[in-house]
Amino acid sequence: CHVVLVTKGSNGAAAYVRDKGAYIVPGEKITVCDTVGAGDAFAAAFLALWLATSDAEKALKAGNAAGAHTASKPGAFPSYDRAFVEALLP
Structure with missing residues (x-):
């Protein structure tokens, strides 16, 4: 495993990357x-950006x-507006 992720809810998240810290x-x-x-949603966005x-x-x-x-929205799959998604992309 090259990356270990820990999500901490409102306290953010951490990643440990082998050979990088x-x-x-x-x-x-x-x-x-x-x-x-x-x-x-966290995992999908992290993975997309990490791979890119x-x-x-x-x-x-x-x-x-x-x-x-x-x-912040009701339900497991809230709508995402285009500007929000584009802001996440590299």
Whole structure:
């Protein structure tokens, strides 16, 4: 395993990357509505950015943003506007 992720809800997330060290990013300030799907959204955004850039900090920030957005809306798959998604992309 080259990357280990730890999500900490409102306290952010961390990644340990083999041969590169640890990266920690703070959580997003949101009002939580429904946490169902937030971890999946985090993982999907992290993975997309990690595979595209190999930048752990950028990938963690994207994961946090996607997870926070999901947790701030009802249901496991809230709508995402185009500007939000494009802001996550490299």
